[in-house]
Amino acid sequence: MATINLDAVSRWYGNVVAVNGITMSVGPGVTGLLGPNGAGKTTLIALMAGFLSPSAGTVTLDGATIWRNTEIYRTVGLVPEREISFGYLTGQQFVLANAELHGLPDPGAACRRALEVVEMVEPAARRIGTYSKGMRQRVKLASALVHDPSVLLLDEPFNGVDPRQRLHLMALLQRFGAEGRTVLFSSHILEEVEQVARQIEVVVAGRHAASGDFRKIRRLMTDRPHRYLVRSSDDRALAAALIADPSTSGIEVDLAEGALRVQAVDFGRFTTLLPKVARDHGIRLLTVSPSDESLESVFSYLVAA
Amino acid sequence: MYDPTVARLTYRALLGKRRALILGALPLLLIAISVVVRGLAGADDQTASDLLGGLALATMVPIIGVIAGTGAIGPEIDDGSVVYLLSKPLKRPTIIFTKLIVAIAVTMVFSALPTLIAGFILNGNGQQIAVAYTVAALVSSIAYAALFLLLGTVSRHAVVFGLVYALVWEALFGSLVPGARTLSVQQWSLAVAHKVAGGDLVTSDVGLTTATVLLVAVTVLATWYAGQKLRTLTLAGEE
Numbered sequence: 247m248a249t250i251n252l253d254a255v256s257r258w259y260g261n262v263v264a265v266n267g268i269t270m271s272v273g274p275g276v277t278g279l280l281g282p283n284g285a286g287k288t289t290l291i292a293l294m295a296g297f298l299s300p301s302a303g304t305v306t307l308d309g310a311t312i313w314r315n316t317e318i319y320r321t322v323g324l325v326p327e328r329e330i331s332f333g334y335l336t337g338q339q340f341v342l343a344n345a346e347l348h349g350l351p352d353p354g355a356a357c358r359r360a361l362e363v364v365e366m367v368e369p370a371a372r373r374i375g376t377y378s379k380g381m382r383q384r385v386k387l388a389s390a391l392v393h394d395p396s397v398l399l400l401d402e403p404f405n406g407v408d409p410r411q412r413l414h415l416m417a418l419l420q421r422f423g424a425e426g427r428t429v430l431f432s433s434h435i436l437e438e439v440e441q442v443a444r445q446i447e448v449v450v451a452g453r454h455a456a457s458g459d460f461r462k463i464r465r466l467m468t469d470r471p472h473r474y475l476v477r478s479s480d481d482r483a484l485a486a487a488l489i490a491d492p493s494t495s496g497i498e499v500d501l502a503e504g505a506l507r508v509q510a511v512d513f514g515r516f517t518t519l520l521p522k523v524a525r526d527h528g529i530r531l532l533t534v535s536p537s538d539e540s541l542e543s544v545f546s547y548l549v550a551a
Numbered sequence: 552m553y554d555p556t557v558a559r560l561t562y563r564a565l566l567g568k569r570r571a572l573i574l575g576a577l578p579l580l581l582i583a584i585s586v587v588v589r590g591l592a593g594a595d596d597q598t599a600s601d602l603l604g605g606l607a608l609a610t611m612v613p614i615i616g617v618i619a620g621t622g623a624i625g626p627e628i629d630d631g632s633v634v635y636l637l638s639k640p641l642k643r644p645t646i647i648f649t650k651l652i653v654a655i656a657v658t659m660v661f662s663a664l665p666t667l668i669a670g671f672i673l674n675g676n677g678q679q680i681a682v683a684y685t686v687a688a689l690v691s692s693i694a695y696a697a698l699f700l701l702l703g704t705v706s707r708h709a710v711v712f713g714l715v716y717a718l719v720w721e722a723l724f725g726s727l728v729p730g731a732r733t734l735s736v737q738q739w740s741l742a743v744a745h746k747v748a749g750g751d752l753v754t755s756d757v758g759l760t761t762a763t764v765l766l767v768a769v770t771v772l773a774t775w776y777a778g779q780k781l782r783t784l785t786l787a788g789e790e
Binding site: 292295297298299314316317319320322323324326328330331332334335343344346347348349389390 | 554555556557559560563567627630631632634635636637638639640641642643782783784785786
């Protein structure tokens with residue numbers, strides 16, 4: 247059982263703040279670090295992995311300071327986002343080298359075991375340069391598993407991985423979490439995170455925007471006001487009918503666009519209301535499109551909340 | 552202090568295709584020139600000394616030293632793959648020391664060995680000239696490897712700075728400004744070579760004692776400092 251604690255951690259580069267006063271605790275099980283690109287996820291993982299000193303605050307592993315403490319690597323396994331540059335080594339050579347660098351008593355056995363876990367035994371005889379993106383991710387994961395770490399940190403592990411291999415990787419992470427390991431991975435995709443993570447930490451623009459299980463995060467994200475652009479055969483009649491229902495809070499007739507801008511406060515109710523109202527009034531819906539579904543707008547709502 | 556796995560990975564990276572070609576080209580050039588000179592001018596001690604001093608020791612050894620010294624760690628830091636070494640319970644000075652040994656070995660093989668061969672071609676080791684310059688190349692290999700390994704650890708532009716030092720400071724500036732020669736790896740190694748060769752064909756502006764002290768001091772300090780820099784190396788993605 248291992249726990250990473252961040253206490254009021256900030257990190258800045260010159261006058262650019264990458265991480266701003268974050269306090270969080272990452273314990274056993276799978277934790278997802280969710281946030282848009284550039285939110286500070288990589289910086290946070292670098293702080294937890296001992297590759298960056300906090301400008302303020304403390305980062306500890308079971309009470310021990312992480313920065314400049316090489317002993318933590320007996321407990322921590324790291325899967326960096328960056329592509330492996332050892333394309334000229336075979337998977338086997340690469341994972342074995344990692345086992346040897348850990349000074350394990352039987353590096354050969356550790357290497358085999360790690361390759362078995364990620365199901366890369368057979369391709370391990372081939373050079374890494376010939377691997378697909380998913381295979382390279384798995385070989386990186388194997389290299390982080392050789393010493394059977396109780397903490398596993400993964401930076402964007404699913405990025406660019408095809409769907410089948412993604413499912414495989416997700417199942418592995420869930421298994422590690424169920425084994426009692428502390429697993430933290432970063433992602434900018436909510437669906438990805440909620441499939442795997444028990445606990446979700448949301449970071450936006452270097453700040454800790456939300457924290458909780460996936461139900462709580464999902465609720466925060468779906469309960470926010472949604473905006474839609476609607477075109478129909480009779481916009482004003484539709485507007486009058488929609489505003490009568492409490493699931494909408496505002497409707498604007500956008501003359502330039504020739505459309506309605508609808509603000510819905512109850513997402514679930516509005517999505518069933520709209521087609522029903524249209525049918526009852528004999529109005530044809532021509533366009534219904536969410537106008538602020540970008541991840542950034544979802545996240546910025548969370549920050550404001 | 553020495554980690555065989557770090558050494559193996561460093562050799563693999565250093566002697567990869569492209570770098571091995573550059574490392575091999577200069578020694579071949581030196582040997583080819585020696586063959587031509589011997590064929591045209593015959594065996595002459597002064598010519599041998601000029602060629603080994605001017606081309607081998609002043610130009611080839613530092614360039615090989617730059618490629619091997621910075622190449623032993625620089626590219627790894629640049630592309631982030633050093634993370635696989637650093638995320639291990641390995642002492643940082645052990646990583647540096649091991650890479651230094653590898654860089655020294657590569658520099659010696661690609662500079663001292665061709666110097667010896669060229670010397671024998673030029674005048675058959677007359678007046679111990681081939682051996683003297685080979686000793687100088689061996690000695691300077693150590694100091695260059697340490698200096699350029701440090702440079703590769705602290706700077707992303709290590710190769711450029713290294714070449715500027717090797718070519719501008721050691722070769723050009725050193726021959727124009729007498730004071731600069733006291734702070735020149737080449738002159739220190741010549742002091743050692745002078746001791747080996749005897750006579751006046753191989754000379755240095757620096758005394759043997761001063762040279763030895765400076766060689767040891769530069770090597771030890773550069774290696775120690777590189778170890779310290781690696782302990783606090785910051786790796787944070789693309790910021």
